[in-house]
Amino acid sequence: MEKILVIEDDAAVQRALRRTFESAGFDVAIASDGAVAMETFRSTMPRLVILDLRLPGKSGQDLCREIKSECANVPILVLSAASDVLDKVLLLELGADDYVTKPFSPRELLARVRAAVRRLNQASDKIEAFSFDDVEVNFTKMELHRAGQLVPLTPQEFKMLRFFLNNQDRVISRTELLNEVWGYNNYPTTRTVDTHILRLRQKLEKDPTDPIHFRTVHGTGYKFVR
Amino acid sequence: MEKILVIEDDAAVQRALRRTFESAGFDVAIASDGAVAMETFRSTMPRLVILDLRLPGKSGQDLCREIKSECANVPILVLSAASDVLDKVLLLELGADDYVTKPFSPRELLARVRAAVRRLNQASDKIEAFSFDDVEVNFTKMELHRAGQLVPLTPQEFKMLRFFLNNQDRVISRTELLNEVWGYNNYPTTRTVDTHILRLRQKLEKDPTDPIHFRTVHGTGYKFVR
DNA sequence: AGACGATGTGACGAAATTGTCACTACCTGA
DNA sequence: TCAGGTAGTGACAATTTCGTCACATCGTCT
Numbered sequence: 485m486e487k488i489l490v491i492e493d494d495a496a497v498q499r500a501l502r503r504t505f506e507s508a509g510f511d512v513a514i515a516s517d518g519a520v521a522m523e524t525f526r527s528t529m530p531r532l533v534i535l536d537l538r539l540p541g542k543s544g545q546d547l548c549r550e551i552k553s554e555c556a557n558v559p560i561l562v563l564s565a566a567s568d569v570l571d572k573v574l575l576l577e578l579g580a581d582d583y584v585t586k587p588f589s590p591r592e593l594l595a596r597v598r599a600a601v602r603r604l605n606q607a608s609d610k611i612e613a614f615s616f617d618d619v620e621v622n623f624t625k626m627e628l629h630r631a632g633q634l635v636p637l638t639p640q641e642f643k644m645l646r647f648f649l650n651n652q653d654r655v656i657s658r659t660e661l662l663n664e665v666w667g668y669n670n671y672p673t674t675r676t677v678d679t680h681i682l683r684l685r686q687k688l689e690k691d692p693t694d695p696i697h698f699r700t701v702h703g704t705g706y707k708f709v710r
Numbered sequence: 711m712e713k714i715l716v717i718e719d720d721a722a723v724q725r726a727l728r729r730t731f732e733s734a735g736f737d738v739a740i741a742s743d744g745a746v747a748m749e750t751f752r753s754t755m756p757r758l759v760i761l762d763l764r765l766p767g768k769s770g771q772d773l774c775r776e777i778k779s780e781c782a783n784v785p786i787l788v789l790s791a792a793s794d795v796l797d798k799v800l801l802l803e804l805g806a807d808d809y810v811t812k813p814f815s816p817r818e819l820l821a822r823v824r825a826a827v828r829r830l831n832q833a834s835d836k837i838e839a840f841s842f843d844d845v846e847v848n849f850t851k852m853e854l855h856r857a858g859q860l861v862p863l864t865p866q867e868f869k870m871l872r873f874f875l876n877n878q879d880r881v882i883s884r885t886e887l888l889n890e891v892w893g894y895n896n897y898p899t900t901r902t903v904d905t906h907i908l909r910l911r912q913k914l915e916k917d918p919t920d921p922i923h924f925r926t927v928h929g930t931g932y933k934f935v936r
Numbered sequence: 937a938g939a940c941g942a943t944g945t946g947a948c949g950a951a952a953t954t955g956t957c958a959c960t961a962c963c964t965g966a
Numbered sequence: 967t968c969a970g971g972t973a974g975t976g977a978c979a980a981t982t983t984c985g986t987c988a989c990a991t992c993g994t995c996t
Contacts, residue, residue: 528838673945676943707851898956904975907973
């Protein structure tokens with residue numbers, strides 16, 4: 485279920501948006517006030533933000549910039565009164581990804597949000613190439629070089645590495661790894677995960693004993709940090 | 711079991727509400743008088759408040775504001791006579807979350823309370839990041855920084871911290887903590903809770919000896935205050 | 937069939953986490 | 967002020983979790 489944040493002061497519009505998006509299966513958080521909006525943003529970490537440019541307290545434009553500077557990959561959809569003199573260039577400068585002028589139809593707004601979320605999911609899911617340290621990996625070619633040298637990875641190792649790269653910084657439990665990397669049918673032991681982490685570390689870490697990238701989160705799982 | 715506070719002077723309505731909510735599994739506290747309501751509120755720390763706007767003593771509107779200013783995340787459901795000239799906007803300004811006009815059906819009221827509580831539980835359970843003082847915590851990354859420094863927390867400490875952040879200002883008994891944080895199967899001593907509070911304080915409080923955020927409520931439990 | 941690489945498993949010491957206890961300090965009501 | 971309960975604190979032991987290794991298994995290629 486995708487989480488979105490609505491920053492809007494008009495109670496009637498709030499209700500309308502909540503109804504529209506909740507019935508479309510979104511998880512809606514609302515901030516009525518520019519002053520608390522950033523806080524709400526940080527605590528909910530939404531997938532997308534709908535922002536009314538006309539706000540009491542902090543200006544919508546500032547908010548836009550602030551959100552973008554903090555989390556560049558969260559799309560922002562701006563609501564603006566038709567009377568507002570707005571040009572697309574300004575909006576793009578602010579970091580907004582799309583805009584809708586009031587009065588708008590909920591249907592249209594919903595369509596735009598869906599489009600934005602779809603783009604996001606597509607873009608984020610399939611890293612084809614990546615590099616960190618002196619490591620360069622290309623999933624299309626299934627090749628990994630370290631300091632220019634080709635390092636052979638097994639298929640399982642590639643899968644696992646890819647999953648980690650697609651979920652950087654996030655702590656991932658062994659169970660989730662088994663589900664996502666091994667698939668739902670196979671049920672190896674959680675011990676197996678450790679062994680594979682070990683192998684990835686030995687191949688990719690400068691000091692496999694004291695790993696920087698493939699970190700252990702005791703009692704919980706592992707996470708990849710660039 | 712969710713605790714709710716009913717602020718209502720009419721004895722007949724009191725009885726009706728008590729019957730309705732107790733048989734629905736709620737824990738009901740009642741204040742008949744605006745004057746003592748705040749006191750009752752503070753001592754019971756309910757999950758939700760049902761407030762009759764027409765009260766002897768202190769005005770219902772003032773109460774509404776006062777409760778909200780003290781505990782912003784406790785939903786307030788307002789009861790009002792149909793004859794009252796009520797503006798929805800005014801209510802929202804007061805901080806009320808919903809309202810029902812008399813005469814109301816118990817069934818409807820119950821439904822609204824349940825909806826509010828559900829929203830609360832849903833919304834609150836998903837805090838992914840939060841900050842207070844010079845502390846910043848991110849539950850997705852399982853990282854906590856204090857004054858920019860990484861402070862390692864154990865899984866149990868993360869769980870506990872999260873529960874406290876999700877239930878700010880509310881007094882939580884040791885038993886409830888054991889149930890919610892440790893789960894229903896494990897039954898460590900209530901003393902165990904104290905030890906973990908100690909550890910959180912040592913890691914997060916400026917002066918662990920004189921804690922500001924993780925407060926002791928003697929004879930009852932603990933509460934987190936921002 | 938034999939060889940080889942890839943993968944999964946169990947064992948075991950090491951490390952981290954967590955629960956408990958004992959003791960002290962504190963609070964509260966008589 | 968005293969007694970009795972309640973909470974803070976540090977040390978310690980029990981338990982859980984992790985890293986690592988050797989080895990079994992499996993499939994594939996020759």
